[in-house]
Amino acid sequence: MSSVEELTERVRAFARERDWEQFHTPKNLAMALAGEVGELLAELQWLTPEQSAAVMADPELGPRVRAEIGDVTVYLVRLADVLGIDLVTAALDKLSEAGTRYTVEAARGRADKIKDA
Amino acid sequence: MSSVEELTERVRAFARERDWEQFHTPKNLAMALAGEVGELLAELQWLTPEQSAAVMADPELGPRVRAEIGDVTVYLVRLADVLGIDLVTAALDKLSEAGTRYTVEAARGRADKIKDA
Amino acid sequence: MSSVEELTERVRAFARERDWEQFHTPKNLAMALAGEVGELLAELQWLTPEQSAAVMADPELGPRVRAEIGDVTVYLVRLADVLGIDLVTAALDKLSEAGTRYTVEAARGRADKIKDA
Amino acid sequence: MSSVEELTERVRAFARERDWEQFHTPKNLAMALAGEVGELLAELQWLTPEQSAAVMADPELGPRVRAEIGDVTVYLVRLADVLGIDLVTAALDKLSEAGTRYTVEAARGRADKIKDA
Numbered sequence: 001m002s003s004v005e006e007l008t009e010r011v012r013a014f015a016r017e018r019d020w021e022q023f024h025t026p027k028n029l030a031m032a033l034a035g036e037v038g039e040l041l042a043e044l045q046w047l048t049p050e051q052s053a054a055v056m057a058d059p060e061l062g063p064r065v066r067a068e069i070g071d072v073t074v075y076l077v078r079l080a081d082v083l084g085i086d087l088v089t090a091a092l093d094k095l096s097e098a099g100t101r102y103t104v105e106a107a108r109g110r111a112d113k114i115k116d117a
Numbered sequence: 118m119s120s121v122e123e124l125t126e127r128v129r130a131f132a133r134e135r136d137w138e139q140f141h142t143p144k145n146l147a148m149a150l151a152g153e154v155g156e157l158l159a160e161l162q163w164l165t166p167e168q169s170a171a172v173m174a175d176p177e178l179g180p181r182v183r184a185e186i187g188d189v190t191v192y193l194v195r196l197a198d199v200l201g202i203d204l205v206t207a208a209l210d211k212l213s214e215a216g217t218r219y220t221v222e223a224a225r226g227r228a229d230k231i232k233d234a
Numbered sequence: 235m236s237s238v239e240e241l242t243e244r245v246r247a248f249a250r251e252r253d254w255e256q257f258h259t260p261k262n263l264a265m266a267l268a269g270e271v272g273e274l275l276a277e278l279q280w281l282t283p284e285q286s287a288a289v290m291a292d293p294e295l296g297p298r299v300r301a302e303i304g305d306v307t308v309y310l311v312r313l314a315d316v317l318g319i320d321l322v323t324a325a326l327d328k329l330s331e332a333g334t335r336y337t338v339e340a341a342r343g344r345a346d347k348i349k350d351a
Numbered sequence: 352m353s354s355v356e357e358l359t360e361r362v363r364a365f366a367r368e369r370d371w372e373q374f375h376t377p378k379n380l381a382m383a384l385a386g387e388v389g390e391l392l393a394e395l396q397w398l399t400p401e402q403s404a405a406v407m408a409d410p411e412l413g414p415r416v417r418a419e420i421g422d423v424t425v426y427l428v429r430l431a432d433v434l435g436i437d438l439v440t441a442a443l444d445k446l447s448e449a450g451t452r453y454t455v456e457a458a459r460g461r462a463d464k465i466k467d468a
Contacts, residue, residue: 002120003205010212018219019226023280026169026182027161027378031279033189034158034385037151038272044144045265046257046462049400052143056200065143069197070207072150074215076193077208080186083173088120090187091194095127098191102135109136111397140397144261148396151268155389162382163345163374166283228280236354237439244446252453253460260403260416261395267423268392271385278378286377290434299377300436304445306384306427307438314420317407322354324421325428329361332425336369343370 004077004087011078029079036075040068121194121204128195146196153192157185238311238321245312263313270309274302355428355438362429380430387426391419 015021043065044052056062080087132138160182161169173179197204249255277299278286290296314321366372394416395403407413431438 035276042269049142070211073208091190094187152393159386259400283376304441307442325424328421
């Protein structure tokens, strides 16, 4: 079993044990995901780009950023599970599409062409 | 190699081929992640909780929701890669912490105790 | 002077007194705005639509929701000020555009036509 | 009547004319607000801080940023109206609180003390 599948089952069990499935509608989970992304942004918002690049070396900020990334991942995995979406496949499909829209020749080094990764 | 690691390398290569690494500071990637989560919320915002639970069966909305989940995942994976964070491990660690804070006995069926998953 | 102009000057002075203008680039302020909107979502995420409609009557949640609305407003006003945008005029302009795109006849009672307010 | 009150009534009428009040629960409006903030972030995400400071001078980006600020404002005003919250008063109250927490002496020039504006 892949690590994402393992994580998905662990989060699923976590919700079931606490009888929280009633709260885990896609709307609620999407809101929770946005809330955790907001907390992640809050850790980085006043840093310069260079400070943000070095944030994981900071003994106070590093663990907090890692914790927020963890929270975001938990909710994304839970939301995908409830929707019946395979996260990695959905991501690979978008990457392929983006590869067609942003060819290496046209997009190299240009920020104005970056609408999606 | 796990599927997340494979996806991580594909996104990394995608950015490198296009010389986009210069734009991929943690701040910028966090903003991009928030932007994609916003697009996901937009697909669900006017639906009732019940409509949102059935959204993947909708021939028009289902693919759009899957596409946004894909975009969110691409940016989360890229951000974690740039920060040097293992997504799944960070998520499992937060889940363990939450398990301690929200014990099954105390948290069962209660929304007011749900601050984190 | 209108109340928004008064608030704008108060926030401007608040930032100046603390020598915080250096941190108030549009990028940083947009991130801060997203962070506060995230905190607002977090207060509502597990409520049913009906519970959310009654949230201001809740002695614990009401003040917290009001506080988050306050924070979101402070950052929106600050961001608009730094960008030199008149908030109310920009909003009225978008409302006019939306009025053209979503005519009363076509849009009445239909959620699928609601892309913007 | 202040400009915010005028805008509030215009947005209220806009929703009523189209029979959209049924969709305007606090949860839905908060999600819509987050969606529009996401669109705002997307306009700024790849810019350097300096480019973001000059964005309003860009003939293509300037109008788009102004449009997103307009959309964010419309939803914030609508959400506050539905919740019965006076936006400006709520903001001024938070500013006062922050003034107590971040005194000029302690907070001057320091980003680590900036948790809220």
